[in-house]
Amino acid sequence: MYGLLFGVSAIFAGLFFIVTKWTFDYFKDPKGLRRYPNMHLLSGISNVPYMLLSEKGFRSKKLFELHSSGMPVIRTGPNSLSYGDTRAIKDIYGHNTKCTKxxxxxxxxxxxxxxxxxxxxxxxxxxxxxxxxxxxLKNLEEWEFKVADKTIRLINQMDKRCSDYGHDEIVDYKPWLNYFTLDAIADIGISHRLGFLDQGSDRTKSLRWDGSSFESNYRECLYANSQANSVIGYCYDYYKQLVKLSKWLPHYNHLWKLNEGWDGIVLNLTTERLKRYQAGEKLDDFFEAMMHDKNGVxxxxxxxxxxxxxxxxxxxxxxxxxxxxxxxMYWLLKHPDCMQKLRDEIDDVLDEEEVIAPYEKxxxxxxxxxxxxxxxRxxxxxxxxxxxxxxxxxSVVCGEFVPGDTTVSISAFVAHRDPKIFPDPEKYTPERWLGEAGKELGPYFxxxxxxxxxxxxxxxxxxxxxxVLASMLHRYDFELADPAFEPERHEWNNLHLSELPARIRRRMRDVVSEKPAVMA
Ligand code: HEM
Structure with missing residues (x-):
């Protein structure tokens, strides 16, 4: 009983201490950050409001709304400033910046x-x-055959799901593209055959340090890490403690468990590739290039x-x-005129029977x-x-001095919506990137x-x-399953979209005859 009382009192005393310290620091204001408007009433004393905003799922959108309501700089936490002015890009991230991660x-x-x-x-x-x-890039183009190999595997799967072979199938295009990028990077990077495109799932092996193994879903494990850290990662001072505490919440406990699956996937991939390296196998991949300098040392x-x-x-x-x-693909489906213009450009350079678009073309x-x-954008x-x-x-950011060790950032979502640089920013307008005018956008992209x-x-x-885009548009017609469809968007460490349900039809009738390239 006394133990419980002591424990609860200790927690309250700890919380009291933390809140008092935050409030004291806020009024002391050694860096003069109180001159900036707060994102939330409590942002000056704690990162918690920003973490809660992240938890809601789209922090950059909220920041964009605040910045565009006339606040070029916003205090998002006691020591953190968010910028809405694109001049900040050069000052914060440019080649000559003195800022560090x-x-x-x-x-x-x-x-x-x-x-x-x-x-x-x-x-x-x-x-x-x-x-x-x-x-x-030189190495990359030598590895183009690996990308071509995955593209043909993607096409093999899409061919089976075409709506014009007597059935009316709606394909969620999104996971297939993720299987593609996973298979591709595993091959380019470590000559590993994940085989997600062929098996139509991302079930894979995770390894434990004791050598035992278990099965995991690749994307679920990877996204769990990103989801949890996009919230907890903003707790700079008490990160480790918060990770432990968050395990009491079923949702976070689940995410951290999945994260163990991710660690196990990486351990498995690294161990397997290292074994081949140590056995003297010479493979043409990123791993090989990483292990030696250009003189072979x-x-x-x-x-x-x-x-x-x-x-x-x-x-x-x-x-x-x-x-x-x-x-x-989502944008092109929403803008058939852009889709047609692009397809005409692609058709002009590819032969009618060409299945995989050669990069050179x-x-x-x-x-x-x-x-x-x-x-x-x-x-x-x-x-x-x-x-x-x-x-x-x-350092000086946007013409104003910012004291040392202050966190500064500008979200790409915000920067890309500056109407002075990108007029009508919510509109999908590929034409803005063409010609000399397009080149001038580079520093803001x-x-x-x-x-x-x-x-x-x-x-x-x-x-x-x-x-992939050139090959897919050359071979297929795409159509949204529901023309009014809008995906949900979740901003973790990346801005994910929920799905992309589409119907796919063959433009040319020949069935794929190219064989996938031989894998290591
Ligand atoms: C559309 C695709 C991609 C986007 C939008 C993207 C975006 C970014 C961004 C914004 C950063 C800076 C991250 C930071 O400051 O914390 C970054 C860094 C990085 N990206 Fe990418 N990336 C893409 C594709 C790739 C690919 C295909 C690879 C590897 C094969 C890759 C590997 C890396 C690495 C290793 C860094 C760290 C670079 C450094 O700090 O020197 N990215 N990427």
Whole structure:
């Protein structure tokens, strides 16, 4: 009885201490952040309102509404500022910025940093150097056959589901695109055959450290991590404690359990690929490029670092591109005039019987690229404000001094809706990206972020997006199952969409005859 009383009192005393400290810091205001309007009444003393907003599912949309109601800078937490002015892009993320990734990346990191969450600039440069040869465009184009192989597997599945073979099937296009990007990155990255496209599901093996294994659903595990961290990850000071506490809530407990499945998937993929490497098998993949420099000297990476890099590649390298590919199809279905214009452009360069669009033929098609970029603009797959810390001596953002170690960010969803740069921002207008006027939009297009921490995988992504979209539009007619359909959108670490139910019909009658390329 006394023990229980003591426990409850200790919790209340702890909470009292935390709230008192927050309030004291707020009024002391050492950084002068009280001059900025609060996102929520309590944002000046706590990150909790922002976490609750994230939990609701679309924080960037709310920020956009606030910024466009005349608030260029908003205080989203005691130490966090959100910008709505596109000048902030250069100051926060540009090549010459002194800002670094902030504490959020540290608290959510695993035992070893990977390229995307390492904060220290020198350590990041070392990693980026090691990995840049792996991600270089030259290598990528040599790996085009791997993308072609997955495209034919996707087509084999879509052929079976065509509505014009005597049945009327509605296909949810979204999971298929995710199976595509997962199969593709596993092959490009680690020569691993996940086989999701062939099996039509993402059931896969997870490994435990004791060597035992269990089955998991790949996307469910990966998304669980992203969903939980898009809320808990904003609790900078008490992250570990909150993770523990959140396990008392059934929903979060479930998410963290699934996250163990994700760790097990990465462990399995890394272990299997490492075995092949240690057995002397020479494979043409990202992993091989990561293990040596260009003179063949071993990079001597620890197992934890190798696993961390495999993890970010299998995460960042799949979800974002699948979202992008689903979104562009959504926009084209909603804009048949754009769909027709794009198809004409593609048909002009592909032979009638060509099944897989060769990258060489489609990579410079201006309207194709414009359609992709316009979709990435309206719904950037990584839409939320990527958090950066100002350097200890402080920094100027949008012409105003911001004291050191303050978290600053601008959401791509917000930046891409600046009507001065992108007139009529909610309208899907690929034409805005064409010609000289299109080139001028480059500095304001941050779907892949910008500067030294910009996306290293964007070329892989464009390769996949371009080949798949061109091949699919050349072969099929698509139609929304319900013309009024609107997907639900959930912003975790990426901006997911719920589904894309469509009918698919063959434009050409020949059944696919190309065989998938031989897999390692
Ligand atoms: C449409 C597709 C993609 C989008 C929208 C996208 C977006 C982004 C963004 C916004 C960042 C910055 C993240 C941050 O600051 O925290 C980033 C970084 C990164 N992306 Fe991508 N990405 C895409 C595809 C890919 C692919 C295909 C790969 C790998 C194969 C990849 C690997 C990475 C890595 C490793 C980083 C960290 C780079 C660094 O910090 O040096 N991404 N990406």
């Amino acid at each position: 902030d504490e959020q990346y540290v608290v959510t990191a695993g035992t070893h940093y990977h390229l995307a969450d390492v904060v220290d600039k020198k350590e990041h440069q070392r990693k980026r150097k090691v990995l840049s040869s792996a991600y270089a 071993a990079n001597n990476l620890e197992f934890g670092e190798i696993a961390a890099e495999v993890s970010i590649m299998m995460n960042a390298g799949s979800t974002t591109t699948a979202i992008a590919m689903t979104n562009v 489609v990579k410079y098609l201006p309207y194709l690229r414009a359609c992709l970029d316009e979709s990435l 309206i719904f950037p797959p990584t839409s939320h404000g990527l958090t950066r810390a100002t350097p200890p001596e402080g 941050v779907a892949f972020s910008a500067g030294a921490r910009g996306c290293i995988g964007r070329n892989i992504s464009y390769l996949e997006q371009t080949v």
